[in-house]
Amino acid sequence: MDELRKAIEKNMEEFGFPVTIDERLGTLQWVDMRELRLRYVICIENIMPFFEGMREGKLITTKCKKCGRLFFPPQKDCPSCRDSEMEWVELKKEGVLETLTVIFVRPPSFADYDPYTVAIAKLDDGVKITAWLKGDPQKVKVGQRVKVEISRRKEGYLMYELVPVE
Amino acid sequence: MSENVAIIGIGHSKFGTRKDVNLPELAWEAIKPALDSANVEQKDIDFYVVGNAGMWSSEAAVPSLMAEYADLAPKGSMRVEAACASGNAAIRVGYTAIKSGGADIVLVLGIEKMQESPNPTIIELIGRFGSYFWEFENFGLTFPGYYAMYGTAYMAKYGATEEDYAKVAVKNHYYGAKNPYAQFRKEIDIDTVLKSPYIAWPFKLFDCSPITDGAAAVILASEEFAKDVEDKIWILSQGVGTGTANLSRRDDFTTLPSASYAAEQAYKKAGIDLDAPWKYLDGANVHDCFTAPEIIAYEDCRFCKRGEGVELIREEQTYIGGRIPVNIDGGLKAKGHPIGATGVSQAVEAYKQLLSQAEKGRQADIKNGRWLTHNVGGTGHFTYVTIYGLEKR
Numbered sequence: 341m342d343e344l345r346k347a348i349e350k351n352m353e354e355f356g357f358p359v360t361i362d363e364r365l366g367t368l369q370w371v372d373m374r375e376l377r378l379r380y381v382i383c384i385e386n387i388m389p390f391f392e393g394m395r396e397g398k399l400i401t402t403k404c405k406k407c408g409r410l411f412f413p414p415q416k417d418c419p420s421c422r423d424s425e426m427e428w429v430e431l432k433k434e435g436v437l438e439t440l441t442v443i444f445v446r447p448p449s450f451a452d453y454d455p456y457t458v459a460i461a462k463l464d465d466g467v468k469i470t471a472w473l474k475g476d477p478q479k480v481k482v483g484q485r486v487k488v489e490i491s492r493r494k495e496g497y498l499m500y501e502l503v504p505v506e
Numbered sequence: 507m508s509e510n511v512a513i514i515g516i517g518h519s520k521f522g523t524r525k526d527v528n529l530p531e532l533a534w535e536a537i538k539p540a541l542d543s544a545n546v547e548q549k550d551i552d553f554y555v556v557g558n559a560g561m562w563s564s565e566a567a568v569p570s571l572m573a574e575y576a577d578l579a580p581k582g583s584m585r586v587e588a589a590c591a592s593g594n595a596a597i598r599v600g601y602t603a604i605k606s607g608g609a610d611i612v613l614v615l616g617i618e619k620m621q622e623s624p625n626p627t628i629i630e631l632i633g634r635f636g637s638y639f640w641e642f643e644n645f646g647l648t649f650p651g652y653y654a655m656y657g658t659a660y661m662a663k664y665g666a667t668e669e670d671y672a673k674v675a676v677k678n679h680y681y682g683a684k685n686p687y688a689q690f691r692k693e694i695d696i697d698t699v700l701k702s703p704y705i706a707w708p709f710k711l712f713d714c715s716p717i718t719d720g721a722a723a724v725i726l727a728s729e730e731f732a733k734d735v736e737d738k739i740w741i742l743s744q745g746v747g748t749g750t751a752n753l754s755r756r757d758d759f760t761t762l763p764s765a766s767y768a769a770e771q772a773y774k775k776a777g778i779d780l781d782a783p784w785k786y787l788d789g790a791n792v793h794d795c796f797t798a799p800e801i802i803a804y805e806d807c808r809f810c811k812r813g814e815g816v817e818l819i820r821e822e823q824t825y826i827g828g829r830i831p832v833n834i835d836g837g838l839k840a841k842g843h844p845i846g847a848t849g850v851s852q853a854v855e856a857y858k859q860l861l862s863q864a865e866k867g868r869q870a871d872i873k874n875g876r877w878l879t880h881n882v883g884g885t886g887h888f889t890y891v892t893i894y895g896l897e898k899r
Contacts, residue, residue, distance in 0.1 A: 446648070
């Protein structure tokens with residue numbers, strides 16, 4: 341993009357407009373001068389115990405007091421009984437690997453990471469969890485045991501990940 | 507009220523890198539032939555719907571832009587977003603508007619100009635079409651990544667291989683080469699797919715549909731208006747399903763519950779036997795955003811039993827002459843996948859196939875007079891299955 345910016349600046353000076361010629365088609369393009377940067381602010385107030393649990397190395401989630409339905413990701417309300425009386429329960433941090441992929445072409449916001457493995461595991465408590473899988477993806481198989489660990493990310497925040505059980 | 511709704515006109519732009527036109531110019535390439543082939547004027551249009559996901563392109567108020575550029579003001583309109591199913595969702599709005607008596611003639615436009623943004627920005631934006639917080643924010647899933655998890659699970663459960671997946675790409679490029687509107691008009695072999703770089707294991711570059719600019723349009727009409735029109739097809743039924751935001755909230759990764767549900771609904775409404783519905787169809791367009799999901803679509807649409815989708819592609823049963831020809835316009839894989847245009851492009855294909863107007867080498871035998879389209883948004887978040895027919899119900 342830096343090259344493009346330089347080319348535009350040159351073209352603005354020479355021709356009067358922020359334009360460029362498309363490399364493949366040779367057609368004239370106006371390059372937007374208004375760049376949009378987005379960063380969302382997302383409310384986690386009602387699932388705060390989930391984050392507090394991670395600080396203690398625990399994976400906790402919501403369970404409806406009335407019907408016993410277990411939710412992961414945790415949610416404030418139970419749609420089954422239309423009730424919001426939830427209790428926070430600790431999940432056993434083990435389960436079975438259901439599927440995985442290795443993300444080679446990463447979004448720019450993950451450019452600082454090497455290709456990473458994303459997997460889904462079914463925990464012994466019955467809920468499923470999506471997370472990064474630690475280690476060599478070629479050494480794991482669908483159906484094998486995995487555990488959940490909480491560790492600090494490169495960005496500096498805490499997050500859960502899946503780890504193969506030998 | 508109109509019990510039946512027909513498609514009486516179609517238009518389709520060339521799909522691909524369309525940096526030779528801006529958004530309304532691209533839309534006009536589909537709108538003009540749609541109006542011409544339906545033999546209607548702008549003033550005859552009661553209502554129009556635009557399927558457009560947007561974000562990567564600069565213009566947001568596309569219906570108004572088209573009111574201005576294509577002389578559609580002051581008729582009512584709306585923009586519809588259902589991720590990659592925006593096109594068929596737009597058809598749904600037009601179909602129900604006519605069925606309910608709210609309109610006699612509706613223009614449906616599907617358009618996407620994805621290449622107004624650079625590829626990395628598009629990868630960033632499409633990755634967010636899952637569950638933002640629990641999938642993208644912390645685990646950086648990309649669109650190929652979501653479907654790759656389906657691909658992996660299908661391989662583990664049914665013994666499919668990367669080579670099997672490659673066969674889907676080979677078929678769709680074979681037909682894409684015969685479609686003058688396709689982005690890629692080049693045949694490929696299995697080696698091309700297998701030797702291409704990994705995007706999201708087990709998917710490689712040639713397992714993935716491309717980033718595409720394109721537009722497609724159809725004119726929908728009431729039974730009363732369509733009765734004197736010669737070239738037309740009917741919407742026999744539609745089934746619509748919705749799936750969970752998070753993949754982890756689903757039971758199994760070898761089927762899209764939204765698609766199974768939508769297909770079942772569509773067959774039931776069309777009065778088609780659920781045991782072997784393919785016997786009532788002449789062909790189908792399914793949502794092959796990647797290779798594995800085409801095979802899963804065979805099963806969700808009941809073209810075969812669970813686990814047998816991979817056999818269909820191995821035995822070339824989805825080529826012309828097989829059990830049911832699928833994506834013989836090149837599919838999303840070779841024709842291209844301009845998000846909001848795809849569902850409308852599938853309707854254009856149903857019209858061309860049923861009226862035997864498809865280009866040389868890619869015309870199916872029309873015996874039953876029925877064609878199915880399967881358009882999926884997000885990671886199985888929304889599925890629209892539409893069955894079209896030569897005869898009304």
